[in-house]
Structure formats: structure tokens, C-alpha cells
Amino acid sequence: MRRRNFLGLVLRSLAWLGSLPVAGLIASRPASASLPYPIHALRSGNVEEILLELFETTDTGEDGGLEISISSQADNPNLIPFRITARHAERVAIIAESNPQPLVMVTDTTNYPEGVIIGTLSLQGPSVVSCYVLRQGYLYKNSRHVDVAASGY
Amino acid sequence: MPASTLLKLVPAGKGFDVVCSIRNTAGAQFGNSAHYVTRVTFSVNGEMACELNCGPGISDNPLVGIHLATVDSGDQVSVMWVDSSGNRGRAQATVGINQSIVVGEP
Numbered sequence: 402m403r404r405r406n407f408l409g410l411v412l413r414s415l416a417w418l419g420s421l422p423v424a425g426l427i428a429s430r431p432a433s434a435s436l437p438y439p440i441h442a443l444r445s446g447n448v449e450e451i452l453l454e455l456f457e458t459t460d461t462g463e464d465g466g467l468e469i470s471i472s473s474q475a476d477n478p479n480l481i482p483f484r485i486t487a488r489h490a491e492r493v494a495i496i497a498e499s500n501p502q503p504l505v506m507v508t509d510t511t512n513y514p515e516g517v518i519i520g521t522l523s524l525q526g527p528s529v530v531s532c533y534v535l536r537q538g539y540l541y542k543n544s545r546h547v548d549v550a551a552s553g554y
Numbered sequence: 555m556p557a558s559t560l561l562k563l564v565p566a567g568k569g570f571d572v573v574c575s576i577r578n579t580a581g582a583q584f585g586n587s588a589h590y591v592t593r594v595t596f597s598v599n600g601e602m603a604c605e606l607n608c609g610p611g612i613s614d615n616p617l618v619g620i621h622l623a624t625v626d627s628g629d630q631v632s633v634m635w636v637d638s639s640g641n642r643g644r645a646q647a648t649v650g651i652n653q654s655i656v657v658g659e660p
Contacts, residue, residue, distance in 0.1 A: 506607065523612070
């Protein structure tokens with residue numbers, strides 16, 4: 402075997418061996434990893450703290466593609482329907498700013514390009530309900546003000 | 555009333571809204587319950603589509619859902635949930651067969 406061929410064989414073998422741990426890591430990851438339950442963010446009373454934990458930033462931009470459908474006047478503050486559409490997002494969080502624990506819901510939507518989230522939330526009083534979306538590394542926000550007929554929670 | 559799960563597939567746009575009604579708080583229909591739904595997982599044919607992590611701001615006995623644009627007839631859509639007291643529930647429906655209300659086992 403020539404020296405050049407031998408060195409090439411050694412280098413290819415080393416490259417193959419080096420790729421094994423990486424391949425193992427990729428193969429061992431589930432197809433759709435779930436977001437660990439963000440217990441601190443869900444219990445926090447501070448919106449900035451929540452944003453930093455979930456998105457590592459509080460700087461937001463406006464996004465016309467982020468739609469919030471929620472009633473501006475809620476007769477029953479304990480059951481307020483909403484629908485969020487955030488296509489091709491990586492993470493979506495819904496925050497009711499006046500609630501003692503503002504984070505209502507958070508989800509990873511990397512494997513869910515439709516990005517539609519339907520739900521019902523509870524408000525303690527009139528509140529701004531905001532949706533934060535992480536898309537391609539940027540954080541976007543859209544908000545609606547909701548008045549309630551009586552105190553909920 | 556024991557915990558229960560209702561799952562409904564509603565045709566919407568090019569796909570379906572998968573809407574799940576969860577009854578996890580017996581007798582507490584107007585708030586003030588001590589426990590709340592913490593996690594709802596939607597799957598299609600056993601593969602997770604979306605997982606919602608919820609806090610105390612989610613309503614009691616919530617309605618939660620997602621939209622699936624690319625499901626076909628025969629696909630199995632399932633939902634599983636757990637609340638802060640450890641109560642669990644699930645339901646499963648098949649697109650095109652039993653896509654109306656399906657009551658799941660707690």
C-alpha cells in the first residue's frame with residue numbers, strides 16, 4: 402500500500418469514527434422533542450422574566466402574520482375563547498398581562514407549521530392578552546385588550 | 555363528575571380543527587379550582603403534532619385545539635392531557651370515520 406493511500410485510509414477511518422457520536426446523538430433524539438414543562442415561567446408574575454426564560458430576549462417586533470382572535474368584551478371572565486394563528490413559528494406563548502401568573506400557555510411549534518392554537522383562558526380582570534412568537538430567531542408580538550364583565554379566576 | 559375528554563374533528567379550510575373539551579374540575583365550573591390542566595398533547599398516527607404547556611391562566615374545564623392541514627381519511631388523531639393534580643385523560647378519533655364527538659377514557 403502506498404503511503405498516500407494509507408494516510409487517506411487512516412483519515413477516512415478517523416472521520417468515520419468521529420462522526421459516530423454525532424450520528425448517535427441525532428439518532429437518539431425523538432422525531433419531535435417536547436418542550437420541558439417551563440414551571441418557573443408558568444409560576445412567575447413578571448412578564449419580562451417569563452420572556453427571558455422562554456425566548457432569551459424582551460425585544461419584540463410587530464408581525465402582521467400573527468393573528469389573535471379573542472373577544473374584546475368577555476361576559477364570562479373564566480371562559481374566554483381565543484384562537485392564535487402563527488404560521489411557521491418555532492415557539493408561541495400566550496400571556497394575559499393582568500393575571501397574577503400571566504403565562505397562560507406556551508408551545509413549541511417547530512413540527513407544527515400550521516401554528517393554529519385554540520383555547521379558553523381565564524382573566525382576573527380587564528387585561529391585555531398578548532401573543533409572542535419566535536420566528537427565525539426574532540421575537541414578534543401582537544396584543545388585544547379584553548374587558549371583562551366581572552372579576553374571574 | 556369524573557374527568558372526561560371530548561374530541562371533535564371539525565372540517566375547517568383545507569384540513570380539520572381538532573378541538574378537545576376537557577372536564578378536569580368536578581363541580582368547579584366557574585373558576586377558583588385548585589388544579590388546572592398543565593399539558594395537552596395532540597398526536598397524529600402516534601406522532602406528536604403539538605404539545606401545549608399550560609399555566610393557571612388556562613380556564614377550568616378548558617377547550618383546547620389545533621388545526622391540522624395535512625390529515626387524510628383514516629388518520630388517527632389523539633389527544634392526551636394531564637392536570638396539576640395528576641388527573642389524566644385521553645381520546646382518539648379517526649379522520650373520515652368517527653370524526654364527530656368522541657368520548658375518551660379518563
